[in-house]
Amino acid sequence: MSALLEVEGLTKHFPVRRGLLRRVVGTVQAVTDVSFTVNAGETLAIVGESGCGKSTTGRALLRLIEPTSGTMRLDGTDLMTLSRADLRQMRKRMQIIFQDPYGSLNPRMTVREVLSEPLLLHGVATQANLQAKVAEVLGLCGLSSFHAERYPHEFSGGQRQRVGIARALATRPRLIVCDEPVSALDVSVQAQIVNLLQDIQKQLGVAYVFISHDLAVVRHIATRVAVMYLGRMVEEAPSAELFAAPLHPYTRSLIAAAPRPDPSAGRVHASVEGDLPSAMNPPTGCAFHPRCPLAVDRCRAERPELRTIGDTRVACHLAEPATMRAQTRPLDANTPLARRLAVLAAARTRNKETTPA
């Protein structure tokens, strides 16, 4: 079976120009030689900290940013060589959801207009069945048809993100790039949107490239996870594998640094010192070596290539098959939290039965 999306050697270097003549004085190596595949109906998460190139990668996939080099194929079609017109056609099959739904929705268009545009442009709906199609896609995203006449400013943050998802979903794409879709939302709303994305995937079989800095969300939603550092992929593995046995020291420190809402887990200790180096002038050898607790001379001199260990691809000279696996535990149904949650859920069900909507 060939993958839905195949990306090979994706690279984006931005020239840095200075002075009166706009001479190129350097390049920001935002993304360098990134390769991955995404299968139909699965979620590949790309994680990393600010400046690691994850958003540039997401945008380059749709050629919203023109890649410097590399190849990308969606369903076998080469995306790099498409003309502008063909590319627009291709957008029917791949879409994007942004972090800030307020910034990405036209404030002068009602939700109906926002959704009608792609439906009509891509011939998914005709004037005759437009009404029904709009209602259908709103319903998929947990909105009602009366929301169609409203403007973006009339919605709360979570509802606006639902509109953003509806817009992306309108043309029934095979792949949606989700660029930090829940980062700007409050926890309770974030959970609603994460659940919605999972429901839609189950129902329609759409694949996600899920770009996020939040490892807990990623662990929850991803099939596979790719970790980026300073423009390069440093580790890629099935989600369960990555969290149970992270092989790259950077992945390990990312996981260790994520705060756990559990006072008995003890305090997190910062395991990485210093800041992300400049992407204009990345360190020699392994880009992580100045912050890596394990770095040896070889790491400073020679850049590690991605190699395969078990199901994991990792770019570290020192990586070895894991001997220890982190214990994750299933949700304990007998904690006070779980029991009370059950009480609330039961009450909710009861309420729904007694008051018919």
Add this chain to the structure above:
Amino acid sequence: MMTPADPPILSVEDLRVEFGVDRNVFRAVDGVSFSVHRGRTLGIVGESGCGKSVTSLAIMRLVSAPPGRYAGGRITFDGQDLLTLPDAQMRALRGGRMGMIFQEPMTSLNPVYTCGAQIIESLKVHANLSAQAARERAIELFDLVGLPSPSKRVDDYPHQLSGGQRQRVMIALALANDPDLLIADEPTTALDVTIQAQILELMKDLQDRTGTAILLITHDLGVVAETCDEVVVMYAGTVVEQAPTAALFADPQHPYTIGLMAAVPRIDVDADRLATIEGSVPPPWAVLKGCRFASRCPLADDRCKTQPPPLRAIADAHRVACWHAPIEGARP
């Protein structure tokens, strides 16, 4: 080690803050009480619009009036009533005995002054140091908060530093005059996780060394679990639950607290589906007679919709504002 039996450095009683003009008045903070002791950290946790940031601004008397207005309550800092304190004395407290750290260090540092100059100004004003002594103290503070090559950093402008470094400068600025109370409003929200871990560790170390009290405002239960001794959970301008951190996580009582905890995806726990709280926070202008969470609460009955539940103790230092608490018949 101070014990909670000592008089608190800060106590807030029945604080009410309103915003609005003419008839369009809404209460952002409605009857909030808590206290913070030396050497300890109190967290205020809640979602956007719950009033946590207005509470912290109110303590520093930084709520701009109009449109803001203190509608009642008392704020006592080391025996002084802050709401009646003359402006000049309040100014002396801010940046002096009360340090502040805000979420976005780029907008809270002045871009046209060097980082050093901003600390030196504070030291000259509050500690009456000479220019030379202030500069030396600034370098010392930069070293204390872990900025690399501090003697060079003092002459850097904020834009020359990374986000984590800027937040370190903010912390150095907040600590410049050995504050008795540090108010940190979402201090790590704009930072990456590895940097967040560094900053939280730094704040904790500094607290151990100086014994300062910390009031930490955050939306992140993970940050609360790791740093706070005690927690206040706020919803729509009111305190819904208040407890020592371990007790709150082991025995959450308010339906909102329970919903919030269950909605957080966990890096260490498997779950098929996240629990959600249905609906969204009521808009600030909504007139709510009863419990403010009633419209989203599956347990809400007629009493909840008409009478606001009082915050009452259900165990030592564990208080909850819910008519239905404890929601299980027997407590564990």
